[in-house]
Amino acid sequence: MKKIVLLLLVLTAPFCNYGQKKLSADYSYTVSEPYQVYDSPKKFYLSEKSEILSIKPWKKSVVVLKFDVNTLKLISTKEYEDFPDNYVVEGMKKLQDKYYLFYSSWSGRKTEHEQLFVREINFETGEFTAEATKLIDIDGRLTGPYIASIGFGGFAFGIGVTDKFDFLTSLDESKILVQYRRKPEVKNDKESYDIIGIEVYDKNLKKLWSREYTMPYTERRMDVEDFAVDSDGNGYLLAKVFHDDSNKDKKKRKDEEANYHMELFRLSQGSSEIEKTKIDLGDKFINGISLFESFEGYMICSGFYTNGLNNELHNADGLYTFKITREGKLIDEKSYEIPLEVLNQYVKNRTKKRNERKDEDGKAEFENMSLRDLVISEDGSLMLIGEQTFVVVHYTRNGTYVTYHYNDILVSKIDASGNLAWMKKIPKRQSGKPKMGEVYDTSKTYQGGMSYSYFNTNGNHYIVFLDNVKNIDLELDQIPALHSDGHGGYLTSYKINDGTGAMSKGSILDTREVTDKMEVYQFSNNRIVKTAENQFVLEVYKKSKEDVLIKVDIK
Template sequence: MKKTIFSLLLLTATFFSYGQKELSSDYSYAVSEPYQVYDSPKKYYFSDGNQILSIKPWKKSVVLQKFDVGTLNLISAKEYEDFPDNYVVEGMKQLQDKYYLFYSSWSGKQTEHEQLFYREINFGTGEFMGEAVKLIDIDGRLAGTFASTAGVSVPFAFGFGVTDKFDFLTSLDESKILVQYRRKPEVKNDKESYDIIGTEVFDKSLNKLWSNEYTMPYTERRMDVEDLAVDSGGNGYILAKVFHDDSNKDKKKRKDEEANYHMELFRLSKGSSEIEKTKIDLGDKFINGISLFESYEGYMICSGFYTNGLNNELHNADGLYTFKITKEGKLVDEKSYEIPLEVLNQYVKNRTKKRNERKDEDGKAEFEHMKLRNLVISDDGSLLLIGEQTFLVVHRTPKRTYVTYHNNDILVSKIDASGNLAWMRKIPKRQIGQPKMGEVYDTSKTYKGGMSYSYFNANGNHYIVFLDNVKNIDLELDQIPALHSDGNGGYLTSYKINDSTGSFSKGSILDTREVTDKMEVYQFSNNRIVKTAEDQFVLEVYKKQKEDVLIKVDIK
């Protein structure tokens, strides 16, 4: 059942807005009229440049909203209540000009079938196109994440249930989508159980191209999946960390001279029930994180961070690496790039600088808790890698135990088309947050809330945008940034990095506590930002009184 809540004709000559402001000469912003808020643990945003489509699932309904980018006017809002009682939203994907909402539904104990459905959305009308279509029907239970909104939860766990049962991966050209699932193990002992992974590949119209189930070559105890990918030919890939024994996985002992694991690439292809395996070996460098990306040239690119030897912590980074994987599964063009001491010593305490200098003499200086977040492949073959310092801290007191999540400095590195390091820049950031009771965090189990960052590129520049403490507006290179506490206001800040030279500048876009003279906004999240043009993005925020607003930011 569909309920049309609001609909209007675009007023092309009139712009209703709270006004336009400018804190920096590089940015200006405009704010829309407020409109009715719709609660949803996870919200999706898409834009064709002229309009914005938002999808907001919640409990027994899904709301589709359309907005005009030019005026920021709400065009329409439609609520659909024809979803099954036990539906669980699994994801939302764009495949070229098509938009699909995926949800799962468990058939019950009598039949025990896990079913995946999709509903296509017409972007132009902002409506679902017809009824739900069953895409996958599996006899038996799938592994997932048990969750409850009564406490710390995961996306779309409305009440009690299992979510995150399906992974959705799209090719670089958005012509293929791979849906992957894992059967619930029959043997509870992970030293004896082998995962069974299901892989189904579809074209952009969701016509099935091929499917298969694979029994993994190692036990659950001996293998961790690091990343998944699909190429434009419809081949699936799994990057796995493979452990050498059943001990404490990648924990190392002081006397260990080599890591207790190595990396392998599994290739899954149509017409073959066998897994093609390729061992990934970086010599004396130990991989502490790895991600897989498809390039425009048709090969896959692996990238991540490494540590030098076992004298250093395996979750830290001495440098970054890249290599290519040919269609035949061979590793070529292996490159590594050490993080310079002068980069490590930016925005840190003097005692940290001295410690890094002592460690550097033995080749042990490193960037702590670094994780690869983005890899951007340019048309000229150059790469931009963005890593973020992220970790959690467990606090124990006599009365309670709690966890704080930290998203700190950002490392941005450019590798030119010849494979040389063009430049490397450290962006200072200190963010701390703690999920509230019932608050949703992402499936990486790292709470983000309003923390972390968004990335854009425009007019030959790269932009890193995040919420920061107002005290950091005039931060100097030798100063340590003040801590930003998630949920306590903040300035939306942008670092502009020139692609050719790596030179950067900083600008403040807006103050969330005074977006207009009479308006403070809340519930900022990088997941609620959508790029609408080469030099423009729009974010949705809450203004209280059960109303949201859109903020359009223009990059000059």
């Protein structure tokens, strides 16, 4: 889940006419000359002053490519082979005017030390500024999700542990919190207590404070939902705390109260104790929650909920927000129900009738809803973006396989006064599964070229994703045709006016015919970078071991 700060800055970039095409009057695009592909499971893209840095770590080296946005020409290529053999990239972070690449390295079974290193990147030169600096050295093992590779028969094979460290930055990008979790010594989660490490640094990566905390509840009784750090360097942890050792989120049909409650843990430099605040939403079951710092100095919690009478905890009846003072007091609690007319858009008639029957008992809900983005504006307004995501298991004579689904999007704006300004449903049907040899994080739902990207410019919000060409002229009472991941698609954009909520749709490009002789592949929303107030760039594969950049201008 991403937290996006909307500062309403105006960026400009000179207009380029070379090789432009357009499908919609609101968009045009330019394609670069092909250049050598450097494949990598993780790719990072940075943009500044009409230039792009692309950082591609793979095996024993890291490649840094620099591009000119105006001409889309490759300026420089730097390859670094001075990384350790067993290094694992943990993340890329921006702290005000500085860019850092973090990676971990395991010392081996003899010494068993987990180490975190960092290298700063000079954007202007497109180079690492110096050799790596060791940031953290931990005696013992850490936990983290496995990355998997798909082999013959569609089976996933674990090939290593990644993302052992999490990185959270403050709203003003002056502080960064590094979080890790020690591998439990006791395998029984009813008896084991998590040990979570917190280290807080300033923008120059000077350590401000660090401490390891033993959690107050067993692994069975507690799930970590989110972390945050404020501009003073205080850490925050949101936890779901269960009332017994039963099967966590599962509840009996007759239950009218959740089997858990939420707690906020405050972690500060001046105290070795965890300051806890219980979060009570009454009869609402929380489905997705996020914590972030506001411009007013409060910490804000927001997410989706289901009513206490419902049985499906992964569905959403509405959304909620509340503020937490620096002293841990809850204020300004608000909830917003999803209207029936929104639920009944782009669905089958039988689904509409079912929703209408459920609505009479207060049970109509948005199925399989997950919180994806939070957009925080300087004026105090907030926008939540949720997406339908679920997995389907298919049984065949030759065995089983799963498909991953990314469907409708719900975009909701809460104004500075705490009122619901508007709520929009965006129709989308996407389905796919990992391909042979493809590497992905097993702790997350497989994404591929599915889901969406978010941009804002000139008072409008843009939701961009690959769609089926059959959905170009979709009406409110029609169901979207399915887009199959990896089979072409139209890059589609929905524009929503921030003030009025008025929504329009446009098609940007056809991946099967970007130019008269070019089809592109390996589209991913993770390969898109915003380069100006009215512009973004995506990198795609064109085969023949070559990539291209596509620059999209928004009118």
